[in-house]
Amino acid sequence: MLTGLKIEKLLKSLIFIGLLALVVIIFSQKIEFTSVDLGRHLENGKIVWQNQDVLFKNFYSYTEPDFRFVNHHWLGGVIFYAVYLAGGFKLLSVFNILIILAAFVLAFRLAQKRAGFYLTALLAIPAIFLLSQRVEIRPEIFSYLFIILTWLILEKAARRQNYRLLWWLAPLFVVWANIHIYFFIGLVMFAAQVFAEFLPPLIKEIKNLKIGLRAGWRAAKPWFIKFIIVALACLINPNTWRGLLYPFNIFKNYGYEVAENKTVFYLEHLMINPNFSLFKILLFLLILSWLAYFVFQKKIRFFDLFLTVFFSLLALFASRNLAIFGLIAWILIAANLVEPWHFLKDNLSFLKPASRAILRLYLAIAIFLIIIIGLVYLIFDARGNNNFIKSSWGWGLYQGNANSAQFFKENKLSGPILNNYDVGSALIFWLDGQEKVFVDNRPEAYSPEFFAATYRPLQTDQLKWQAVNEKYQFKTIYFSHVDSTPWAQQFLSRILKDDNWALVYFDEWAVILLNKQIYSAEEIKKLTIDSWSFRQKFRGLDARTDLRNKFHLAALAEEAGQPDLAEEIYREILIKDPDNSQALAALGYLYANRGDREALLISLKYLAQSLATGYKIPGIYNQMALDNWQLGEYQKAEANWRSALKLERNNNSAVYYLEQIRQLKLQGVLPDK
Numbered sequence: 001m002l003t004g005l006k007i008e009k010l011l012k013s014l015i016f017i018g019l020l021a022l023v024v025i026i027f028s029q030k031i032e033f034t035s036v037d038l039g040r041h042l043e044n045g046k047i048v049w050q051n052q053d054v055l056f057k058n059f060y061s062y063t064e065p066d067f068r069f070v071n072h073h074w075l076g077g078v079i080f081y082a083v084y085l086a087g088g089f090k091l092l093s094v095f096n097i098l099i100i101l102a103a104f105v106l107a108f109r110l111a112q113k114r115a116g117f118y119l120t121a122l123l124a125i126p127a128i129f130l131l132s133q134r135v136e137i138r139p140e141i142f143s144y145l146f147i148i149l150t151w152l153i154l155e156k157a158a159r160r161q162n163y164r165l166l167w168w169l170a171p172l173f174v175v176w177a178n179i180h181i182y183f184f185i186g187l188v189m190f191a192a193q194v195f196a197e198f199l200p201p202l203i204k205e206i207k208n209l210k211i212g213l214r215a216g217w218r219a220a221k222p223w224f225i226k227f228i229i230v231a232l233a234c235l236i237n238p239n240t241w242r243g244l245l246y247p248f249n250i251f252k253n254y255g256y257e258v259a260e261n262k263t264v265f266y267l268e269h270l271m272i273n274p275n276f277s278l279f280k281i282l283l284f285l286l287i288l289s290w291l292a293y294f295v296f297q298k299k300i301r302f303f304d305l306f307l308t309v310f311f312s313l314l315a316l317f318a319s320r321n322l323a324i325f326g327l328i329a330w331i332l333i334a335a336n337l338v339e340p341w342h343f344l345k346d347n348l349s350f351l352k353p354a355s356r357a358i359l360r361l362y363l364a365i366a367i368f369l370i371i372i373i374g375l376v377y378l379i380f381d382a383r384g385n386n387n388f389i390k391s392s393w394g395w396g397l398y399q400g401n402a403n404s405a406q407f408f409k410e411n412k413l414s415g416p417i418l419n420n421y422d423v424g425s426a427l428i429f430w431l432d433g434q435e436k437v438f439v440d441n442r443p444e445a446y447s448p449e450f451f452a453a454t455y456r457p458l459q460t461d462q463l464k465w466q467a468v469n470e471k472y473q474f475k476t477i478y479f480s481h482v483d484s485t486p487w488a489q490q491f492l493s494r495i496l497k498d499d500n501w502a503l504v505y506f507d508e509w510a511v512i513l514l515n516k517q518i519y520s521a522e523e524i525k526k527l528t529i530d531s532w533s534f535r536q537k538f539r540g541l542d543a544r545t546d547l548r549n550k551f552h553l554a555a556l557a558e559e560a561g562q563p564d565l566a567e568e569i570y571r572e573i574l575i576k577d578p579d580n581s582q583a584l585a586a587l588g589y590l591y592a593n594r595g596d597r598e599a600l601l602i603s604l605k606y607l608a609q610s611l612a613t614g615y616k617i618p619g620i621y622n623q624m625a626l627d628n629w630q631l632g633e634y635q636k637a638e639a640n641w642r643s644a645l646k647l648e649r650n651n652n653s654a655v656y657y658l659e660q661i662r663q664l665k666l667q668g669v670l671p672d673k
Contacts, residue, residue, distance in 0.1 A: 012364065013350055015367050018368060019104075022378070024047075031391075038092075038425065039426040039427070040440060042084055042216065043428045044078075045084075056071070063446070064450055069408070070242050072178075072239075073178075075139075075175065075179040087424055093395035099141045104128070108120060111157070111330060115337065124330055126326070127326040130322055130325070147324065154303075166223070174236045175235075177235075178243070184248070192307065198219060198220035200219070243633070255448030255451035255452060259319070267617050272581070280451040286333050289309070291539065294338060296339075309330055311325050363581075401509065407504075408512065416438070417476050417479045423437075423479065423480035425440050425441050433466075480510050481510065482510070497561060499517060501516060502514045502528045506534075508553055523534075580613075588606035601631070603623070618644040618654065622640070622651070624636075
C-alpha cells in the first residue's frame with residue numbers, strides 16, 4: 001500500500017519527468033536549413049583541419065574573401081560535424097536536446113538547493129516555455145550549459161571556501177572561448193563573484209575605508225588571482241588576444257540588422273510572439289521577488305543581485321538572450337521567494353505542521369496537472385497556433401529541405417551565384433566549395449560598406465542592380481524567399497518578372513533563377529517553369545507542407561504575380577482555423593492591393609477580424625488607414641493612424657500621414673472634425 005510519503009515521492013518523479021518532457025517537445029522541431037547558421041558550422045568542422053584561413057578570414061565569400069574575421073565558434077562546428085558524421089541531422093537534433101537537458105538538470109539542481117523542490121518545479125515551467133525562443137542547433141547551446149556549470153562551481157567554491165574548485169574553470173573556459181562568443185558572460189559572472197567577496201568586508205568597515213579596503217582585498221584576493229588565470233586561459237584560441245576581446249568588438253563591424261539582435265520592444269510592433277509577454281512577466285516577477293526578499297532579509301546577496309541586473313540587461317538589449325534570461329531568472333526568483341514562503345507556512349493558521357504533508361501532496365498534484373496541461377497545449381500549438389512550436393515536430397531536416405541543392409547539382413548549375421543573407425550558410429555546406437557565396441549570415445564577416453552600398457541597394461534600386469550585375473556577371477540566383485526583409489521582398493517581386501531571368505526551381509524555402517543571356521537556350525527551355533507548371537507544383541507543395549510553410553508559399557505566390565494561389569492557401573487555413581489571425585491579416589493585405597472599392601471594403605473586414613483575434617500590431621492599423629483613406633473615410637483613417645501611434649510612438653508611417661492630415665486641415669482641404 002502506498003503511504004503519503006511514497007505518493008509524494010512518486011509525484012515528484014513524475015513532475016521531474018514531465019518537466020524534461022516539456023523541454024524535449026519544445027526542442028524536437030524540424031530544422032529549416034535554409035535560414036539557420038548550421039550549414040556554415042558543419043563546413044567549419046569539416047575544413048578547419050584542411051585550410052585554417054577559415055579561422056581568420058571571410059573564407060566562404062567571393063565578394064570580400066580577405067576581410068578579417070575572428071572565427072569564435074569553430075570548435076562548435078567541429079563537434080557538430082563529428083555528430084553529423086556519426087548520425088546525420090537526426091542525431092544532431094538529439095544531441096542538441098541532450099545538451100539543453102543537461103543545462104536544465106543542472107539549473108534545476110542549483111535552484112532546488114536554494115528553494116526546495118516544489119518552488120523550483122513550479123517556476124521551471126515558464127522558463128522552459130521561454131527556451132522556445134532559441135531551439136535551433138547552434139554553438140550557443142553550449143553556452144547555456146557552461147553558464148550553469150560556471151555558476152555551480154563558483155557557488156560551491158564560495159560555500160566551502162574551497163578555491164581549488166576554481167581550477168576546473170580554466171579548462172572549461174579554454175573550450176568555451178573556442179566554442180561560442182558567450183564565454184565573456186562566464187568571465188563577467190566570475191568577476192561578479194570577486195566583487196561579491198570584496199564588498200561585504202568593505203561595507204562592514206565602511207567607517208574606516210582603509211581597513212575596509214584591506215579586508216575586502218584579503219577576502220577577494222584568492223578569487224581575483226583565479227579570475228586572472230581563467231581570463232588568460234581564454235587567450236588559448238586561434239586568434240589569441242583578438243579572440244579574447246572579440247565579444248566587446250563584434251558590434252563595431254556589424255553592418256546588417258538582425259532581428260535576434262533587436263529589443264523585444266522593437267519586435268513586438270512587427271510580430272506577435274508570446275515569448276515577449278512571457279519575458280515581461282518573468283522580469284516583473286524577478287523584480288517583485290527581490291522586493292519580497294528585501295522585506296524578509298536584511299542581508300544582500302551581491303552576486304545574485306549582479307546576475308539579476310546583468311542578465312536582465314542582456315535580455316532587454318537583444319531578443320536572442322530571452323532564453324538564457326529564463327534559465328537564470330528561474331533560479332533567482334526561486335531563491336528570493338524562499339523566505340516569504342517560509343513566513344507564510346509559519347504564520348498562516350491553515351498551514352499548521354499537521355496539514356503540511358497534505359499541503360505538499362496537493363501542491364505536487366497541482367504542479368503535475370499544470371505540466372500535463374502544458375504538454376497538451378504544446379500538442380495543439382504544434383498543429384495550429386505555432387506560438388511556441390514554430391516548426392514541424394520531429395528531428396532532422398524538413399522533408400525536401402535540401403531538394404534545391406540537389407537540383408542545382410544534378411543540373412550542373414554554376415556561379416557566380418547571387419544569394420541572399422538567409423540562405424548563405426546552407427549554400428556553404430550544400431555546395432561544399434564548388435561555389436563561393438555572395439553573402440552569408442555573418443554580419444561581422446563583411447564590411448558595413450558592403451551591406452550599405454551593395455547588398456541592400458542592389459535589391460531595391462534597379463540601377464544599382466544593373467551595376468552590380470555587370471560587375472559580377474551573375475549566372476544563377478539562389479534565393480531564400482522566406483526572407484521577410486522589405487528589400488528581399490522587393491527584389492524577388494521584381495526579378496521574378498524580369499525577362500532576362502528564368503525561374504527553374506522553387507519550393508517552400510528557396511527559388512533558383514538562371515540568366516538567359518549566359519545559360520544556353522537549350523538549358524533554359526529544358527528547365528524553365530511556366531505559369532501552368534508553377535501552379536501545379538505549387539499546389540503539390542501546399543498539400544504536403546505544414547502551416548508555417550504554407551504562409552511562405554503564399555508569400556511567394558504573391559511575389560510571383562499569382563495572388564489567387566495565395567488566397568487559396570489563406571482560405572484553406574481559415575477553413576481549419578477560422579480565427580487564424582495571420583491568415584486574416586494576409587487576406588486583408590491581399591485585397592488591399594487590388595485597389596477597387598469592393599476589395600478595399602473586404603480588406604477592412606479581414607483586417608478588423610484579425611485585430612479582434614488579438615493580432616494588434618501597428619501595420620494592421622496602418623493598412624486600415626490607407627484603405628479608409630482611399631474610400632474617402634478620412635476621419636476613420638486618422639483614427640486608425642492614431643491607433644498605430646498608441647502601439648508604437650515612433651511609427652514612421654503613422655507620423656508621416658498624420659502630419660499630412662494636419663497640413664490639409666490647415667489648408668482647409670479637410671474638416672477639423
